[in-house]
Amino acid sequence: MKRVTIYDVANEANVSLATVSRVINGLEIVREDTRVKVQEAIEKLGYKPNAVAQGLALQKTTTIALVVPEASFNVTGQIINGLLDVAKIYKYSIVLHTTTEGILEINETIENIIKSRVDGVIIYNDKLLYDELSELKRYQYPIVLIGNKMSDESIASVFVDIEKASYDVTKAYLDVEKNKVAIIEDRKNPFAISQMVKGAQRAFDEANKEGFTFVQIPSNYRSSYEFLKGYFKDHKHDLILTHRDSQALATINAASENNITVPQECEVICMIDTKYNAMVRPQLSSIVIPSYDLGAVAMRIMTKLLHNEVLSEKEIELSYVFNRRQSSLINL
């Protein structure tokens, strides 16, 4: 089946292609009867405008690039859901890119994004730092960052203040003299972890206390779990904060192996709330970061950027709530 073009429709309807273009774009300067004529031709031929050609002619593609770390869908899944829902509303397509560790790979990804001439790029990525962004900025892409607080003429961001969340939680524990607080490393999210550490440290400093511990672990679940099993043989904490649910689970399981009961002897709280938090036993207390909203808002901001609407604020902070479940005892 030969692809039907705007010419075919024009022919069929006995009008010029300019007229067809006008009706498919809903321009009001078309007489009703010719509009109908064209519509019928479109219908009859099953014509669908070629978005590629439109993209060339208009110099915009109504697609945006989304960049997330490879294998991160447990964390980014909800974000993507939010993103796509809003993208649908504004009729944007989403091209999905994932990045691995290598700087080479990242540059290749950026190169591909630039070649694809998307209208903007949304990034959820702890590691895509300012240097890499500059390449994107050279080409004047509107950029929305998810998770990192940052902005300038072409960059906006949507995030949750994890430093504050970490501070709040830690402070609540210090207030009741539960002073042995530890944060478990998350190698995949160095920025988030650095924020958490900063917040906890601030709480300690303000309380004039010491004893905060940062526990470095291997990079995957299996070895983290093994490591923690050993770690808990001679370490005790009142509260352990983790970034992801998987690390909280590793912690709880490792503690359990050492006959440390959660939450009685050691409380565990993680930062990211997934549906598994409520499914596992003990149910995981967590900061509920509004992932879906993070994605939805990011996409909404992007549409504003693209339509040159004024943004009253380019750094949008979303609030979290604390959801205490079974793995911890203190309410905030």
Next chain:
Amino acid sequence: MKRVTIYDVANEANVSLATVSRVINGLEIVREDTRVKVQEAIEKLGYKPNAVAQGLALQKTTTIALVVPEASFNVTGQIINGLLDVAKIYKYSIVLHTTTEGILEINETIENIIKSRVDGVIIYNDKLLYDELSELKRYQYPIVLIGNKMSDESIASVFVDIEKASYDVTKAYLDVEKNKVAIIEDRKNPFAISQMVKGAQRAFDEANKEGFTFVQIPSNYRSSYEFLKGYFKDHKHDLILTHRDSQALATINAASENNITVPQECEVICMIDTKYNAMVRPQLSSIVIPSYDLGAVAMRIMTKLLHNEVLSEKEIELSYVFNRRQSSLINL
């Protein structure tokens, strides 16, 4: 910064745009010194070929559309990882589409796909049935289905024989006289569940036994869990098969509420293996469906379809293994 085009490069290098086109496409009929000259111009100007224009000229976009159900990333995450890895190798971009229940929405998605002039579409979707596919076929899109067994001139598929998996598991239990087998419904994956039921029923039929139960449940985790809590008050099973890990967790938690111990009094096995299966306690036994491979193979097949390579087989079955963990007792 004005977008630099192939003309600018041609000017800078004092050659025609055809020559520039040749070097960026790596055609061998360019003299070395002019190639170098052009490369330098490209470098100097920071030129990146416009994929949109290439798409128009070549009548292909080297992008493929991926369609998955909305909010399915827990299940499709791994598939997408595999898909993207292979897509990178062959330099294809992936446009992500999600579908919700409504038939209208689905048609809109298909419409958008057609407009976007992707080179092919890969679908993981229990509900996108033959009727909807026909629209795509009208436009001669190569299609690769993940999860469903189906094929014709333009359709290929990659799947795991869930019917057989379900049969195997059920048979193993019937063989040792554990005859009270139940399958928990999964409203989001009616096709998969129907296959599972079929397999279990076949095992029962062959063994000339009765007692297979299909348990219908509400659609979300929370209400499923509540429902199952009630259900287990007056129902006992030797083995419960579920599709997703979340349903297995709901089952285990509900059983536990009724003081039914897993796996001693009731064994639980699910079909899809996620990383959480090994993290929760008891660890979930499961059929390990090779999700990553499903995605990777699907994309590989797609490249073959697009390059007109002959496919010896258009229905590719991947094999599963059974991973017994703590929630069940019998090895297969």
Next chain:
DNA sequence: TTGAAAGCGCTAACAC
């Protein structure tokens, strides 16, 4: 209100 024609950036004959 409609049509003619230039242009968006690139590829691929075809000619030189």
Next chain:
DNA sequence: GTGTTAGCGCTTTCAA
């Protein structure tokens, strides 16, 4: 080995 030119399918001035 390199240049010229006609598209690819659409939008958008500018005229009519």
